[in-house]
Every structure is written in C-alpha cells, then in structure tokens.
Amino acid sequence: TSAAAAAREIAERGESLGIKFFQFSFVDVFGVQRSKLVPASRVAEIAEGGAGFAGFAAHLDMDPTMGDLLAVPDASTLVALPWQPEVGWLSCNLVHNGAELPHGPRNVLRQVQAKLAEHNLTLKIGVECEFFLIDGAPSGNAAVSDALDVQSKPCYDAHTLMRRYDFISTMVKNMEALGWGPYQADHEDANGQFEINWDFDDALVTADRVVFFKYMARTLAERHGFRATFMPKPFASLTGSGCHAHISLHDLATGKNLCAGGDAAMHGLSPTALSFLSGLIANAPALAALTNPTVNSYKRLGARTTTSGSTWSPGVATWAGNNRTALIRVPDERRMELRLADMSANPYLLAAAIGAAGLDGIVKGSVASPPMDRNMHDFSDPAVAAAAKAAPLPANLAAALDALDGSAALRAGLTDSFVDSYLKLRRAHWEEYLAHLSPWEIQAYLDC
Numbered sequence: 001t002s003a004a005a006a007a008r009e010i011a012e013r014g015e016s017l018g019i020k021f022f023q024f025s026f027v028d029v030f031g032v033q034r035s036k037l038v039p040a041s042r043v044a045e046i047a048e049g050g051a052g053f054a055g056f057a058a059h060l061d062m063d064p065t066m067g068d069l070l071a072v073p074d075a076s077t078l079v080a081l082p083w084q085p086e087v088g089w090l091s092c093n094l095v096h097n098g099a100e101l102p103h104g105p106r107n108v109l110r111q112v113q114a115k116l117a118e119h120n121l122t123l124k125i126g127v128e129c130e131f132f133l134i135d136g137a138p139s140g141n142a143a144v145s146d147a148l149d150v151q152s153k154p155c156y157d158a159h160t161l162m163r164r165y166d167f168i169s170t171m172v173k174n175m176e177a178l179g180w181g182p183y184q185a186d187h188e189d190a191n192g193q194f195e196i197n198w199d200f201d202d203a204l205v206t207a208d209r210v211v212f213f214k215y216m217a218r219t220l221a222e223r224h225g226f227r228a229t230f231m232p233k234p235f236a237s238l239t240g241s242g243c244h245a246h247i248s249l250h251d252l253a254t255g256k257n258l259c260a261g262g263d264a265a266m267h268g269l270s271p272t273a274l275s276f277l278s279g280l281i282a283n284a285p286a287l288a289a290l291t292n293p294t295v296n297s298y299k300r301l302g303a304r305t306t307t308s309g310s311t312w313s314p315g316v317a318t319w320a321g322n323n324r325t326a327l328i329r330v331p332d333e334r335r336m337e338l339r340l341a342d343m344s345a346n347p348y349l350l351a352a353a354i355g356a357a358g359l360d361g362i363v364k365g366s367v368a369s370p371p372m373d374r375n376m377h378d379f380s381d382p383a384v385a386a387a388a389k390a391a392p393l394p395a396n397l398a399a400a401l402d403a404l405d406g407s408a409a410l411r412a413g414l415t416d417s418f419v420d421s422y423l424k425l426r427r428a429h430w431e432e433y434l435a436h437l438s439p440w441e442i443q444a445y446l447d448c
Contacts, residue, residue, distance in 0.1 A: 126200025240300030268333025279361020356413025
C-alpha cells in the first residue's frame with residue numbers, strides 16, 4: 001500500500017467513525033509512549049508524510065543536529081479511543097532521512113518478523129499484563145489504593161476484585177469493543193495487583209495492543225482516582241508484575257500451529273518448537289536485557305520471598321511442563337510460556353527478542369535438553385542447585401547488558417545497529433542509577 005493510499009484510508013475511516021482528532025503514537029526505546037494530535041482536516045496530508053518529532057527529545061539514539069524524525073502511521077491500527085471516541089489512535093513506524101530508523105522498536109520487530117517469514121514461520125504471542133492500582137495522590141510514595149486489601153494471600157480474592165469492579169469492567173468492555181477478545185480478569189498475587197487476559201494474535205498486533213492497554217489502564221485509573229503502575233517491583237515484600245508471554249509458531253502460508261506433535265517426554269512439543277525453545281534457553285541472559293530492561297526488574301527476578309510465599313518469577317534458565325517455577329512453562333503442546341519478562345519491557349522489543357532468540361535455535365538446529373520438572377525455587381534440591389549454578393539469570397541490569405553486548409545470536413537477529421544503540425541508552429540509564437545516593441546508604445553508613 002502506498003503512503004498516499006494509506007493516508008486516504010485513514011482519513012476515510014476516520015470520517016466514518018466520526019473522529020475529529022488523530023493521535024499519531026509511537027514508543028521510544030524505553031517504552032515511553034509519545035504522540036501528536038492531528039486534526040481531521042489535516043490528517044490525510046500529515047499521514048502521508050508523517051508527523052514530525054525531535055528524536056533527541058525522546059529515549060532514542062539521536063542528537064539535536066539530526067533533523068526531524070517522522071512517525072508514519074500504520075492504517076490498520078486505527079481505533080477510536082473508547083473513553084474519548086472523537087479521538088483516533090494510530091501506531092506509527094519511525095522514519096529518518098527517508099529510511100526506517102534502525103533502532104525504532106516497532107521497526108525492529110517488523111524486521112524480525114520478516115526473518116521468520118524467510119523460514120515460512122509466523123510468531124504469535126499472548127501476554128499476561130499484570131499491574132498495580134495504587135493511591136492516586138501525588139505524594140511520590142506508592143501505596144495500594146484499597147486500604148482493605150491486606151491479606152497475605154490475596155490472589156483471586158473475590159471481594160478485592162469486586163471493589164474495583166467499575167474500573168475492571170470498564171477495561172474489559174473497552175477491550176471487547178476493540179475486538180481483542182478479553183476472557184478473564186482477576187486480582188493477582190500481590191495486594192493491589194490485577195491482571196486482564198485477552199486472545200493471542202500476531203506478535204506485532206499483540207505488541208500494539210500492549211502499548212494501548214497500558215495507555216488505557218493509566219488513563220482510566222486516573223479517572224477513577226487511582227494510579228495504574230506497571231513498575232516490576234513497586235513493593236519489596238510483594239510479588240512483582242510479570243509479563244508472561246505465551247508463544248506459538250505457525251505456518252506462514254496456512255496458519256497451522258507448528259508447536260504440537262512431539263513426544264510425551266518432551267511435553268508434546270515438535271522438533272521445531274523444541275529448537276525455538278532451546279534458542280530461548282541458550283540466550284536467556286542476553287534476552288533479559290530486553291525483557292527485563294530496568295534496574296527495578298532485578299528486584300523481581302532476584303526476590304527471595306514475598307508475603308504470599310512465592311515470587312512467581314524464574315531464577316534459573318530451565319524449562320518444564322505445567323510448572324510455574326521454570327523459566328519456560330509448557331501448559332500444553334500448542335504453546336510455550338516464557339515467564340522471564342516484566343511489565344517494564346518495551347512490547348515491541350520483547351517480541352523481537354523472543355523471535356530472534358528462538359530463530360537462532362531453529363537455524364542452528366538446536367536440540368533441547370530434557371525438561372526439569374522440579375521445584376526450581378527449592379535450592380535444597382541438589383539438581384536445582386546445580387542448575388542454578390550452571391544456568392543463572394543475570395543478577396542486575398549491568399550483567400544483562402553485558403550478556404546482550406556479547407551475544408552473537410541477538411546481534412545477528414536484531415542487528416548490530418540496534419544493539420549498539422540500545423546498549424548506549426541503557427548503559428547511560430545504569431550509570432545514572434549508580435550515581436544515585438539511596439536512603440539505604442544513608443541509614444547503613446552514616447555512622448560507619
């Protein structure tokens with residue numbers, strides 16, 4: 001589709017929907033959503049050329065001398081905001097100097113999809129988006145919004161869920177109107193924590209939806225007097241917010257699921273699926289730099305315990321059947337669940353990293369090790385202790401970034417250009433953290 005044809009489609013569909021303004025949206029490398037509002041009277045013109053941004057003003061590897069960054073909308077993503085239907089939302093691809101920006105997150109995922117297509121593969125993903133509803137007061141101190149939500153094991157609690165019925169039901173109704181196929185919502189394992197599930201889809205479609213989900217949750221939470229946070233670990237004693245990714249491979253031409261049909265001893269996964277899984281396991285330390293991209297991410301991964309009795313997060317790069325202590329869980333033979341990522345992950349880079357790591361396993365013909373169907377949180381088990389020593393996950397962001405830097409597989413799959421830009425930005429973020437003086441240091445060392 002030409003840019004002019006796409007622009008006409010956006011204008012015509014917008015008119016039929018009664019849209020008065022269009023929100024041209026993209027997320028930067030750190031996953032922050034950026035946008036401009038374009039009036040309907042000018043949308044065809046702006047959509048064809050792209051909305052202009054100063055790239056240096058966002059978390060992108062650009063400087064002030066580099067001219068305009070253009071956000072070119074994908075016409076297929078146009079939706080009216082359910083809470084403000086006169087505004088249409090569009091997901092955009094980033095273009096600079098007539099070419100796609102190499103480290104633009106949506107561009108990176110689309111490039112990985114193209115590489116999978118060369119192998120007649122389509123990657124589909126479904127995600128479990130966990131989040132907290134905290135007090136909306138601008139105090140700077142996080143506190144669970146529901147003062148009665150104090151149980152040590154609050155997961156699935158009926159009363160705490162229904163006290164937030166107005167918010168949760170509005171979210172689900174909006175997701176139904178958008179055609180996402182939401183099918184359940186619950187109170188999660190931490191006080192103040194919730195999750196809403198919807199149908200899996202093409203990796204790019206799901207990534208666009210995660211961006212929109214976070215935008216919608218934050219907006220509606222504010223309207224209810226709360227604040228929705230996707231911070232991985234806002235409370236030291238409570239379970240963190242994961243972004244478990246359910247992964248399936250499909251034939252590009254027929255759409256057939258390619259994961260099933262294997263041996264029962266390997267939980268029914270096909271040789272292709274097992275090679276993909278093996279790529280994820282082998283590249284897990286480097287993957288973490290993208291799936292767990294913040295300093296706070298490693299407070300979730302490295303947590304020892306929580307008030308509920310479980311962290312629900314992996315610590316060792318192993319796989320198993322329907323076992324939630326493994327890095328990769330296989331609930332059934334048609335999919336695998338990567339339990340590594342948290343909600344600070346950039347949705348496009350999460351999917352791109354999964355695709356690149358898994359494809360590396362397929363290209364190499366990797367053979368998966370046997371599953372470890374054990375409690376991977378029980379380090380008194382000698383087999384678990386040995387696995388933890390042999391295949392640990394990074395202890396902090398710096399270690400993950402170093403693993404990514406040295407990963408030939410992810411550099412090949414995501415391009416050196418992207419990896420170098422990502423490392424430049426994230427290492428600067430890590431250096432900023434190292435320069436921070438924490439209250440813990442004052443308390444621990446003031447009288448040393």
